Amino acid sequence: MKVTINDIAKAANVSKSTVSKVINNSPTISDTTKRKVRQVMSEHNYIPSSIATQLAKQSSLSIGLIIDMSRREHFLNQFFYSIIGGIESVVANFNYDLTIVNIHSQRDNFLDRFVLSKKVEGIILDNTLLDTTMANQLLEHSFPFTVIGKMDGNSDVHWVDIDNELGGEMITKHLIEAGYQRIAFIGGFNEDTIFSQRFTGYRDMLQQYDIPFVDNYVKNGSGTTEFGYESAKELLSEEVKPDAFICASNYIAHGVLEAVKEANFAIPEQIGVATFDNYPLAPYMNPPLTCLDNDTFFLGEAAGNLLMNQIKKHTDQNYQHFIEPKLIVRESTRKV
Amino acid sequence: MKVTINDIAKAANVSKSTVSKVINNSPTISDTTKRKVRQVMSEHNYIPSSIATQLAKQSSLSIGLIIDMSRREHFLNQFFYSIIGGIESVVANFNYDLTIVNIHSQRDNFLDRFVLSKKVEGIILDNTLLDTTMANQLLEHSFPFTVIGKMDGNSDVHWVDIDNELGGEMITKHLIEAGYQRIAFIGGFNEDTIFSQRFTGYRDMLQQYDIPFVDNYVKNGSGTTEFGYESAKELLSEEVKPDAFICASNYIAHGVLEAVKEANFAIPEQIGVATFDNYPLAPYMNPPLTCLDNDTFFLGEAAGNLLMNQIKKHTDQNYQHFIEPKLIVRESTRKV
DNA sequence: TTGTATGCGTTATCAT
DNA sequence: ATGATAACGCATACAA
Numbered sequence A, B: 001m002k003v004t005i006n007d008i009a010k011a012a013n014v015s016k017s018t019v020s021k022v023i024n025n026s027p028t029i030s031d032t033t034k035r036k037v038r039q040v041m042s043e044h045n046y047i048p049s050s051i052a053t054q055l056a057k058q059s060s061l062s063i064g065l066i067i068d069m070s071r072r073e074h075f076l077n078q079f080f081y082s083i084i085g086g087i088e089s090v091v092a093n094f095n096y097d098l099t100i101v102n103i104h105s106q107r108d109n110f111l112d113r114f115v116l117s118k119k120v121e122g123i124i125l126d127n128t129l130l131d132t133t134m135a136n137q138l139l140e141h142s143f144p145f146t147v148i149g150k151m152d153g154n155s156d157v158h159w160v161d162i163d164n165e166l167g168g169e170m171i172t173k174h175l176i177e178a179g180y181q182r183i184a185f186i187g188g189f190n191e192d193t194i195f196s197q198r199f200t201g202y203r204d205m206l207q208q209y210d211i212p213f214v215d216n217y218v219k220n221g222s223g224t225t226e227f228g229y230e231s232a233k234e235l236l237s238e239e240v241k242p243d244a245f246i247c248a249s250n251y252i253a254h255g256v257l258e259a260v261k262e263a264n265f266a267i268p269e270q271i272g273v274a275t276f277d278n279y280p281l282a283p284y285m286n287p288p289l290t291c292l293d294n295d296t297f298f299l300g301e302a303a304g305n306l307l308m309n310q311i312k313k314h315t316d317q318n319y320q321h322f323i324e325p326k327l328i329v330r331e332s333t334r335k336v
Numbered sequence C: 001t002t003g004t005a006t007g008c009g010t011t012a013t014c015a016t
Numbered sequence D: 001a002t003g004a005t006a007a008c009g010c011a012t013a014c015a016a
Helices: A005-012 A015-025 A031-043 A050-057 A077-096 A108-114 A132-140 A162-178 A194-209 A223-235 A250-263 A296-311 B005-012 B016-023 B031-043 B049-055 B075-094 B109-118 B130-138 B163-176 B191-210 B225-236 B250-263 B296-311
Strands: A062-067 A099-103 A123-126 A147-148 A158-162 A183-187 A216-220 A244-247 A272-275 A291-292 A319-325 A326-328 B061-065 B097-103 B123-124 B147-148 B158-162 B183-186 B216-222 B243-246 B273-274 B288-293 B320-323 B326-328
Touching: A005 A015, A005 A031, A005 A099, A005 B109, A062 A077, A062 A108, A077 A099, A077 B075, A077 B097, A099 A108, A099 B005, A099 B075, A108 A194, A123 A162, A123 A296, A147 A296, A158 A162, A162 A183, A162 A194, A162 A244, A162 A272, A162 A291, A162 A326, A183 A194, A183 A223, A183 A250, A183 A272, A216 A223, A216 B075, A223 A244, A223 A250, A244 A250, A250 A272, A272 B183, A291 B109, A296 A319, A326 B031, B005 B016, B005 B031, B016 B031, B016 B123, B016 B183, B016 B320, B097 B109, B109 B123, B109 B130, B123 B296, B130 B288, B158 B163, B158 B296, B163 B191, B163 B243, B163 B273, B163 B288, B163 B326, B183 B191, B183 B225, B183 B250, B216 B225, B225 B243, B225 B250, B243 B250, B250 B273, B296 B320
Parallel strands: A062 A099, A062 A123, A123 A147, A147 A158, A158 A319, A183 A216, A183 A244, A244 A272, A272 A291, B061 B097, B061 B123, B123 B147, B147 B158, B158 B320, B183 B216, B183 B243, B243 B273, B273 B288
Antiparallel strands: A099 B097, A291 A326, B288 B326
């Protein structure tokens, strides 16, 4: 049933090294032989064993994307599909493919399972999955890896990240220039890097415009609709209300929208609302929401390129870089 | 730098077959030897080569999930993450892992690339990616595969699907029992299997309740917010308006909601709105939307089990089955 | 241009 | 309980 290179060699009356050379289209084989062998191969429905090739070439031709499926709420989850698409689009050019590696237990040693066992030739993971120790281990083994998300502390680590700080600046600047004066920031927890980076951008931009930073206008909490609703409601009942809200997530934005409408303020005339992370329904909210858009397909591409360059030993002049978000202005912040 | 089973054998003063047996925890090796060898292995930081093991065992320990990334709009994409989670959760139990295989060109022969080359031991794909010819080819090779989505025509094909027809029935029945009489169905194109199955359920349930089927109450078109909006607006301006809308997608639902509010009808008192495919923001719409919920993690699990049973040659009594959707009743259809 | 021999790093069979 | 040796299916250096 199973047909190997030997069967082809016999059937074609050549040696198996000749067959191998035909498979790899070696220039040292005559065209007539190639034709003959190929003929036999297709007659016998022969496809070389990928595993045997891997062993002989000492290369698995696949890379791993490490994820932690248990964290359902993770920022990257919603963009999983497009990130994978981006990664795949580049590794496919090298005939590599992509293995999804889920981390199961706390100390799931995917390093052993995939890296040292040579099951994959490189990995992509996000910065929450990698501490400095592991990064150094990988570097010692000179095992190719790329991090999604900024990594501090080691200038040899290849990473690509969305520029969340810039994003925070952009969205804040937009609101200021649109004419809003008292901008609230309804966000997540400080421990969340993405949140705190965005928050930093917000804070810096206020300063740049000499707008006083009001401690009370910043709400920390879970990224839920309820939290958005409660926060906005609370702020709107104060003496000096905010006139704009920056929401750390769409859920929060929904809650804020509800609260603002309930309090009978007009959006965007009286209150502006902007949110991070554009999503398909954002243009169809009432009013359509101004968002920051992240090109996560491109993020995946960038990560893929960074990794393949390491694998192929191409030098990469710039292996730590940010991807700029894009501001999509919609009705919800068109004050004028 | 690279340490193999031979190095361990020498260092431990045993033969490499002994080392191999220790690796595989063979009962024929004495505990003392095991301890000794394991000691040496960890000292040398030795991890067996996955590729060599694969070749020797003739098993790649991995399965493939075939997808077509170019179809960004495909129904299953939004559930990609949870489907993968479901699949991974079962294959991981067998120490298998999951390779993402993107189909690039029209006639990308993933059959050669992955199936015949033995790069993976089984595949999961959706029914739009597989015609009867290919299914038969796979069956001939007795290559394990599982289809996501119903496959007609061959009783040997393993598949699992969401019961969309039942879903259509459930949502319709709910509306009828909630007191709505004239139920419109705003959907996609008839060529879309998912849509037509749901539509069939809708139609059947009307009949079951002796409610006349009004041709005009069914709108076919793209699943966009615009289409939902226009369709609802049109229907609401008729003499005998519908008093409920079933929406084929969340985008459509958004459009319908807008149109209904604009026409100043009260939801759910005057008009009921229900939609397929529960999504995170559905509970936070205004009003919260009644949805049909599909457990896509479970769908992935089911597909994984169906596949692993084939690979492990466990007989599966029931290898074609539906997953029941769940109706989540929210404010938008609470007429009374 | 083609063939021979050997290696890739394991597992498995059969002795011992 | 352990070891020698032959697979596993291909690639490649070197010889012819």
